[in-house]
Amino acid sequence: MATYDSLGVTYARTRRPDPRIAERIHAALGNVTDVINVGAGTGSYEPPATVLAVEPSRVMLAQRPPDAAPAVQAVAEQLPLRDGAVDAVMALLTVHHWSDPAAGIAELRRVARRRVVVLTWDQRVFRERFWLVREYLPEAAAFDDTRAMPTARLAELLGGAREEPVPVPHDCVDGFAAAYWRRPHAYLDPRVRAGISLLAQPGEEALAPGLARLADDLNTGRWHTRHVDLLTRETLDVGYRLLVSDH
Numbered sequence: 237m238a239t240y241d242s243l244g245v246t247y248a249r250t251r252r253p254d255p256r257i258a259e260r261i262h263a264a265l266g267n268v269t270d271v272i273n274v275g276a277g278t279g280s281y282e283p284p285a286t287v288l289a290v291e292p293s294r295v296m297l298a299q300r301p302p303d304a305a306p307a308v309q310a311v312a313e314q315l316p317l318r319d320g321a322v323d324a325v326m327a328l329l330t331v332h333h334w335s336d337p338a339a340g341i342a343e344l345r346r347v348a349r350r351r352v353v354v355l356t357w358d359q360r361v362f363r364e365r366f367w368l369v370r371e372y373l374p375e376a377a378a379f380d381d382t383r384a385m386p387t388a389r390l391a392e393l394l395g396g397a398r399e400e401p402v403p404v405p406h407d408c409v410d411g412f413a414a415a416y417w418r419r420p421h422a423y424l425d426p427r428v429r430a431g432i433s434l435l436a437q438p439g440e441e442a443l444a445p446g447l448a449r450l451a452d453d454l455n456t457g458r459w460h461t462r463h464v465d466l467l468t469r470e471t472l473d474v475g476y477r478l479l480v481s482d483h
């Protein structure tokens with residue numbers, strides 16, 4: 237069973253595409269004629285030029301909107317496509333779930349004629365700038381250490397890539413890990429955590445003490461005193477990065 241067959245049950249509810257991030261992704265893809273979305277999930281951020289989605293989880297496939305591009309159940313490591321099948325391939329917040337990222341990236345390069353776009357995060361920046369993992373949930377940060385690939389290594393596997401920061405808006409619509417950096421109460425909601433693998437995979441028991449501390453700091457106002465600098469910010473660079481690689 238694919239991990240997202242259990243993790244992804246509520247994905248379509250909390251993980252809707254954010255229009256500002258969509259703009260960044262579509263700008264990175266540029267003027268492409270056809271695109272394949274690998275690790276596509278429920279279809280977030282697919283531009284109109286998307287001709288196929290590749291996704292291993294049946295549960296995620298079942299949540300794709302009826303008018304989304306056709307999808308095939310497969311993994312990045314073995315794409316059921318010929319060499320140079322499309323102009324561009326995108327893989328968004330998915331590489332850290334692959335069992336063999338090097339093989340998967342090689343497949344993206346084989347299938348794309350012109351451009352590969354990967355959305356990932358820089359774990360060093362994430363650990364430093366994201367208060368939730370830094371101050372409350374070191375267990376979650378340690379879990380991410382085991383799966384986050386350094387962006388320099390990813391760029392190397394891509395055969396060279398330009399790296400673009402993707403700042404997270406304070407009211408980000410897509411509920412990924414750091415989406416609620418200015419809405420700290422959200423992390424106390426199990427429905428929010430269910431859509432964030434970083435918080436769903438280590439298990440409730442491991443996170444309970446840190447979350448209890450967060451609840452307490454929110455009740456007493458300690459969190460707000462400590463993070464007063466965040467409260468007036470519109471966006472925050474928490475380490476999310478687009479890697480754009482051309483052949």
Ligand SMILES: C[S@@+](CC[C@H](N)C(=O)[O-])C[C@H]1O[C@@H](n2cnc3c(N)ncnc32)[C@H](O)[C@@H]1O
Pocket residue numbers: 238239240251274275276277278279280281290291292293296310311312313327328329330333334335
């Ligand atoms: C966090 S979701 C991201 C989904 C979508 N790209 C998005 O931005 O909303 C990660 C996705 O990667 C998929 N995935 C896991 N292992 C994979 C693999 N080996 N190849 C391709 N996709 C994989 C999961 O099933 C899941 O749908």
